[in-house]
Amino acid sequence: MAASTATATATLPATAPAGAPPSVRSRWAPYWQAAPLTAVFLVFFILPLLATFIVSFWNYTEYSIEPDFKIQNYIDVFDKCVSGLPDLCTTFKTYISTLKFCLIVWLSTLVLGFTVSYYIAFEIRRPTTRLILALVCTIPFWTSNVIRMISWIPLLGRNGLINQMLIGLGIVRDPQDWLLYSDFSVILAFVHLNTVFMIVPIVNSMSRIDRSLIEAAYDVGATGWQTLTNVVIPLCKTGIAIGSIFVITVVMGDFITIGLMGGQQIASIGKTINVEISYLQFPIAAANAIILLAVVMMIIAAMVRFVDIRKEL
Amino acid sequence: MREGRSLTFVVLTAIFALYVLFLYGPTITILILSFQGPDGGLTFPMNGVSLHWFSNLFQGIGVAYVGDAFLRSLELGLLVAFLTVVISVMAGLAFRRRFRGANILFYTAIASLILPSIIVSLGIALEFRIVDDAIKALGDNYGIEWIQDNFQTLVGVFTSGLGAHLTWTLPFGLLIMFAVFNRFNPSYEEAARDLGATPWQTFRHVVLPIIAPSLVGVALFGFTLSWDEIARTSQAIGAENTLPLQLEGMTTTVTTPVIYALGTVTTAISMAVILGAIAILILVQRHRARRGSDAGKGLV
Amino acid sequence: AEPITLRYLSTATNQAPAIADQAFKDIGVKIQYVSVDTDDVTKRIITQPNSFDLVDTEYFSLKKLVPSGNLMGMDARKIKLVDKLATVITKGEVDGKKIGDQGTAPKKVFYLEGQHSKKFAAEPTEWITLIPTTYNADTLGIRPDLIKRPISSWSELLNPEFKGKAAILNIPSIGIMDAAMVVEATGKHKYADKGNMTKDEIDLTMATLIEAKKAGQFRAFWSDFNESVNLMASGETVIQSMWSPAVTAVRLKGIPCTFQPLKEGYRAWASGFALPKTLKGKQLDAAYEFINWFLSGWAGAYLNRQGYYSAVLETAKEHMEPYEWAYWMEGKPAEKDIHGPDGGLLEKAGATRDGGSYAERMGAVACWNAVMDENEYMVRKWNEFIAA
Amino acid sequence: MPETAATAGKAKGLIEFVAVSKSYGHAIAVDAINLKIPAATYCCLLGPSGCGKTTSLRMLAGHEIATSGDILLDNVNVTGLPPAKRGTAMMFQNYALFPHLSVAENVAFSLKMKGVAKAERLEKARRMLKLVELEPYADRLPAQLSGGQQQRVALARALITEPHALLLDEPLSALDPFLRLRVRGELKRLQKSLAISFVHVTHSQDEALALADLVVLMNAGRIEQQGTAADVFSRPRTAFVARFVGSHNVIDLGDRAVAVRTDRVSLVHGDTDGASSRQATVTGIEFAGNGFSVQLADDRGGEMSALVPEPAFHAQPYQEGERATISWAPSDAHVLEGGAN
């Protein structure tokens, strides 16, 4: 345990001033150094976002989009959303479906990711072992997502390995349909693809927790669980937040996983946008994108209110 | 924390093992099924064992130009990795000092990371569409023949596609560089200047070699992210597909285990790239270590 | 000299490497396939008309494609076999008999007023929109081993008996027509044109689909050829709308599958070649040369052996064995084993083709794949259906 | 000295190590040590880096499990007990204050863990903070305190558990020299007023000298010498101790080795004969505050050093390179066990 104390001190956040560079140097250096980054974000992020915003007010036909200023696209998005109540309109239903997946996947990846991170960061003492286990968690990341997704099909299908096993073991008599092309398979694939996004930042946060803090908690009588809730969790809030933001944005914008694993019959806002784009309805797709952006930003803003993400850097 | 192999440890080990099984289950399934016999299908049971689907794959599977897509993705990935390193390092250096707009730039990077990819992708598609239209209108209005005859679009793997990938990899690169420079001791640079190095020499001979291992990390990260990117590329790619997009197309069009063979091969290649990079790092470190080991046995 | 390369845009199923190889052998033109899904073919023609030299797309998309002005009318004078093109496409007739023309029947969109016109011509002109490549009549595919009773109507698609085991296409404009076939079969409503519904008809049709979806009728929606094969072969579905060669593909795996003729008739489709407006010079010449080659028989025979129908039947016949022709086109029992274009065994001697001869099948067409005037509304309703 | 306090009725903190060992794999960090620290004793653990000080302390705290042997605290065998059940409290080198909790919450932490109601525990914490004169800082976060203040918070957090023994691992090393002096005075006062034992690991001899009732000097996992500070510093048992505590000349007399304090030798100019003396060459001169420390290379190959009082030095200064004779009274030389090495 003395060894873990030693590594803990080694990984303490740098107390030195944040790498303050020599003070005597050209004042202009930061500007040209930051220029390429600025340029990339300007051309491929800011302007596209602006274009999306502008186009969301344009008109469109089957085969063209035309500069205009009309809010019809937004009205269309919210078609019957008020008048149709108490029945939910398509947009609300789609958001509820997307948010439902988001919540379930977020909770699952959080619990699973946190547990695995805790195991790696606190239960494993040798730094090399820790590194290896962390690598083990990230290696499947290098197989194409699409292939990893479709490889669930031979496992989960009506005649898949799992069903054969369940029937073979006499656990069920008939093949279980809910294993594939269902909410379950979508969630499974999401958890499978995204838990690593939780693990990496949380392990990172946890490895910065000074081991002596844990000992100090035990020393003054905290149980393992109390140490977890009173010390570990508060201290890796930032990692949790970063991981959560990843998972939430990925799930909110997804259409591929939901499509492939949901048999194309589950709605997601990403899929709506995607369908609209394939029918060249860029303006309404843009309007949907702007609304999605607003929703995601609200979720994240709520999250960031509790945590200072920059602290982690 | 104290008595090591506690119940917690056992339970957590079990959970971890299950997680790893869950994580690798599909990968292993692919691996096994790619060795299906010639008559085997996409699902279990195995119908013999063979290399049939691999040979099938290397003969070219006809439906699509996977080989071209593969090379294209490789090129794009390497370019993205390279640009991510260069741009992130430069920006990392910039952020060590105060400059106007630093905060906006930082939050833009964060926003680029957290914005749903489909929106970024759509935005890039729209932007290029508008620019394309503008150029064509220019051609028509001024009767510029070259434009009328030849110009089609600016969209492409190495224009809009590259940009889309960079919006995804650069924020990661930047965050890693923040971490790297946070831990970078500025007295190395002062020492270099003290010893007469120009700013460029300081960077070239001191900063760069010291942060080099992290840069390998950034490059690997950039490559992997690009190699497997779909959502951001989906709307912003031109006529030619990247490998993952091609694969996505194939999932609906290929009915044979050749797709698993392809999965196995791509996994093997990405693993080779990554393990190769790690091996190089280890070798370099060994080499450095060895230089000194014979010098003096009596380490004081 | 450098061989000319043509970038050939279409769905993956339209892209047989053998055809490309043969074309290169015969005329020295290199074909480079660009494969995307059905919707994306349309999208690319409109947004990236420079990204291909030749496109194989469907007639129903023309309503969107022609107004974009990105395609050129094909010069009929340069198509050697223009007079031999199947009348099913050009006139909507089989052996002189009119067939169903609901939806975007090819004859409605076959000619343009001028080479660069954005309007379809009512009468034949020398500017053709698409030179047909393949066409066929789709119906339901079923698993007779799992259903174990005769199926004769589109209404069975939504029969609760097959709850969780049915599928339709994920392409909204086609999926809704399958649903319309069901609605008509159940007698709930009679459409003036299933391929061009009014808003009310769209609402009604979608309501039917939504009801079925909520009841758990569908296993999954498929987007392309092989996905439909996989669903059927793995037993995920037992009844779904399908393409003829896909049914053959399922049977090839040793799994019983029938391309079931139904009393309400077929939903037909046709695809064909178009050229981007900007194609010129040697590329343009090569494109015409390739199209002429395509119609000259080898490719037609190849397609016919796949189970599609080719555009010029006479030339295709020359490239097929008589027993093959009898099996594929005349609905006769196979005299010998039937092999696919890749040489694989498709049917044992003695088998007959589901649905019978060319005339029986194409003669029973009820409607054609279509893009509706209310397309935008339809897409919105489709999203509603998905969200239900 | 410790006896006085220990004999008082309420004195707590009688600590016994009985043949306690700790090994990590094959490496033995602590090698069968026996140690008895009377109740209410200020004990300092000294020794070179890696000699096992921290390990011993952590075994006592329960953060490390002894490989063999027993540890007793106030006659209870605590060898197998968890840290919180032992009656020890630990003050960590970097204080290990919970960065997300306020000063008061840090101090109240152990009470919270026990389920004490919020108002009550904060009240108790406030009283504890008063003791360490930090009441006004109760609502700050640790990062907003100076090193010395953080140190006192850590102290308060440890003391609120009412330990029988307080264990401190290099508690002063992070403080600046001024603060270090102040805080060490406070520690000593506190220990006396609480009448419990403090076990304090340090690298610094000054600290040990100033604080310890009992100095325990370790070397390579074993206890090399224990006793009062004066004992250890004036009468080192072995050459190792003599060298470690410094200000001693270790002189090899052939049959035995002796140690003589550098302020007990006398130095004269030039070569002079005599028993208990060495001829030598001056190799360096350093001012040492209370005199000049003259470094010498003695002719038999040893290094010696003599502290010459200021007036004497000024009267007849030494120069580098000059010859000089160093001599000592045999009564000032005491014999070292185990020779000169």
Added chain:
Amino acid sequence: MPETAATAGKAKGLIEFVAVSKSYGHAIAVDAINLKIPAATYCCLLGPSGCGKTTSLRMLAGHEIATSGDILLDNVNVTGLPPAKRGTAMMFQNYALFPHLSVAENVAFSLKMKGVAKAERLEKARRMLKLVELEPYADRLPAQLSGGQQQRVALARALITEPHALLLDEPLSALDPFLRLRVRGELKRLQKSLAISFVHVTHSQDEALALADLVVLMNAGRIEQQGTAADVFSRPRTAFVARFVGSHNVIDLGDRAVAVRTDRVSLVHGDTDGASSRQATVTGIEFAGNGFSVQLADDRGGEMSALVPEPAFHAQPYQEGERATISWAPSDAHVLEGGAN
């Protein structure tokens, strides 16, 4: 003392600070200091944390630009020159050895920057390494060296630039106590043999005492006192200096304040009258190696302390709480400027 070296022809390193100030925003780190360090002088900068030592050193090195004032090195005004052009070389606290370069490459770094050919620069580096006795380690990486060896590499790397002045910021603080002693001897020897000036920032009085020809004691951005070590330690100019260097009683005599060394006061048991004396109560006793330090609270509210030699203490030990009288010879008391605060 420094004069002897400075007067030698080749001696280098005459450093002058002329009204040099440095402010960060509104905060003044260094406040118009004037300082002249003769050539070939070992100068130690001492002072409490934050008093401006590092800032002064860095201004001299050129890593910080003076807000106002001039800095001269060997009569050249270097105020505006870049670091490498000044003739100074800096040794950083953690040595800042380039971790990716071998020892030889580290030492040769400055030559490489100048474009000296590889063979030549490595040869020169090798000669430099010989000087610091590290030749056999030329091919190692810094991480493979002990702290003391690293320190010598840093030294060699600095010295290869043939500086007129070597600047060291707490060069010994990272070393363990044993090593610290050894290395400080080496530093002093080197400085003498090179006959250049060393400016050495330290927190430790021992270090300053042992090394410095010239001690500069700073406080809050100003120089509080400068002089030989003996000067500063025996004759503190102000109460601040007396307190900082310790071992002094600062006594407020009403009209003036004086300082008396704790080893120059005499202590007797009980209350006794007399001039130059104070009645007091014993508040603490600490062993101090060469005697016992007795802490007293004098009846006028001051705190005092007396160093009682061991034999005297043992003959008549003091107890806490006992009354005692402390007295001093007026000749041992010297007057402090600025009173007792």
